[in-house]
Amino acid sequence: MSHGHTHGPAPRATPRVRLVLTLAVVPALLVTVLGLVLLWPGAQDRVDKVPTVDEEGSYLQTEVLRVLPEAGLLEVEVDGLELAYVPPEAIAGGIAAGDEVRLLALEATQGDGVPYVYVDHVRDLPLGLLAVVYAGMVVLVARWRGLAALVGLGLSLALIAGFTLPALLAGYPALPVGLVTASAALFVTLYLAHGLSARTTTALLGTLLGLALTAVLAGWATGAAHLTGMTGEDSLVLPSYAPDMDLRGVVLCGIILAGLGVLNDVTITQASAVWELRTLAPDLSRVDLFRRGMRIGRDHIASTVYTIAFAYVGAALPVMLLVSLYDQSLASTLTAGEIAEEVVRTLVGSIGLVAAIPLTTAIAAVVVTAGPAPRADDHPARQEPALPGS
Numbered sequence: 001m002s003h004g005h006t007h008g009p010a011p012r013a014t015p016r017v018r019l020v021l022t023l024a025v026v027p028a029l030l031v032t033v034l035g036l037v038l039l040w041p042g043a044q045d046r047v048d049k050v051p052t053v054d055e056e057g058s059y060l061q062t063e064v065l066r067v068l069p070e071a072g073l074l075e076v077e078v079d080g081l082e083l084a085y086v087p088p089e090a091i092a093g094g095i096a097a098g099d100e101v102r103l104l105a106l107e108a109t110q111g112d113g114v115p116y117v118y119v120d121h122v123r124d125l126p127l128g129l130l131a132v133v134y135a136g137m138v139v140l141v142a143r144w145r146g147l148a149a150l151v152g153l154g155l156s157l158a159l160i161a162g163f164t165l166p167a168l169l170a171g172y173p174a175l176p177v178g179l180v181t182a183s184a185a186l187f188v189t190l191y192l193a194h195g196l197s198a199r200t201t202t203a204l205l206g207t208l209l210g211l212a213l214t215a216v217l218a219g220w221a222t223g224a225a226h227l228t229g230m231t232g233e234d235s236l237v238l239p240s241y242a243p244d245m246d247l248r249g250v251v252l253c254g255i256i257l258a259g260l261g262v263l264n265d266v267t268i269t270q271a272s273a274v275w276e277l278r279t280l281a282p283d284l285s286r287v288d289l290f291r292r293g294m295r296i297g298r299d300h301i302a303s304t305v306y307t308i309a310f311a312y313v314g315a316a317l318p319v320m321l322l323v324s325l326y327d328q329s330l331a332s333t334l335t336a337g338e339i340a341e342e343v344v345r346t347l348v349g350s351i352g353l354v355a356a357i358p359l360t361t362a363i364a365a366v367v368v369t370a371g372p373a374p375r376a377d378d379h380p381a382r383q384e385p386a387l388p389g390s
Contacts, residue, residue, distance in 0.1 A: 013198035035180035152180035174249025206360025214352030
């Protein structure tokens with residue numbers, strides 16, 4: 001028989017506590033909205049799109065009929081049987097008959113030589129399947145809250161595409177752009193996924209404080225460590241298309257946004273832990289509640305710190321492999337170029353994370369003990385439909 005699931009009894013915030021939380025959050029919201037208005041790049045400031053192919057070429061998709069590795073060619077179907085150049089690295093990577101590929105058609109060579117060049121594989125189907133499986137798993141496990149989180153994620157990505165990237169390309173100051181982006185994403189994702197409640201607002205305040213510390217440290221570290229952003233091929237190409245863009249600012253904004261996700265994760269979990277502790281032990285004093293909450297917080301710190309480190313190691317693995325081949329000391333390796341950027345990103349994000357946990361725990365302990373003993377759920381009344389047969 002199906003039935004609805006609701007959260008167990010939790011501390012109810014008093015009107016006074018809700019007012020204080022509102023007064024603390026509303027200024028941040030107003031500053032965020034004002035920042036979006038002032039920093040939103042107009043049409044005249046946006047950098048023009050760069051064509052990916054000149055007038056003498058065009059892209060097309062087709063299927064590989066046969067691979068000729070010795071000749072470095074592919075047989076493809078394009079208004080009949082045609083040949084396409086393919087680099088040895090692509091053949092070694094595993095091109096086979098039946099693969100969907102993207103080709104560059106060189107109009108100047110049509111009818112004279114090989115008119116097509118392999119560009120990349122077409123990955124729409126596998127990536128689409130992964131996205132569907134991911135979204136399905138999130139909704140299946142987290143139900144309506146998971147669906148709300150996916151909507152929040154989509155809105156955040158749209159914000160980055162529509163605001164953050166054009167603003168950075170136009171040369172707008174990276175620190176306010178990064179902070180406004182992160183703050184706006186927080187308001188959207190937290191309240192969409194977790195509802196309007198004192199618990200969510202507590203997590204939001206803790207995240208904003210941790211984010212502010214991350215931004216301050218990132219601003220200092222990029223200058224002190226002389227992180228110029230000129231460490232990769234893409235960074236060398238960007239200024240030719242967006243001359244007003246500040247590459248050091250791109251590094252700074254990237255550090256802020258990189259720390260956002262993990263901060264959001266630990267603060268909402270930490271706030272929920274304090275709420276549950278108050279529910280299970282309503283007689284605990286504010287200090288005892290903070291101490292017990294920090295026991296959980298220390299586990300969060302211990303697990304998340306190396307999670308951040310390994311996430312960055314995975315992202316920078318090709319660079320690390322290349323640098324490891326150089327005959328130099330470990331210290332020289334870690335402080336050189338692109339590796340230094342990852343080290344700074346890891347350390348700054350971890351410091352913000354470590355600071356956000358006690359801050360969130362302290363705010364939660366104050367908020368949750370300011371009201372009466374637990375009587376009803378502090379979340380907005382909403383029932384999540386049960387899965388069939390549950």
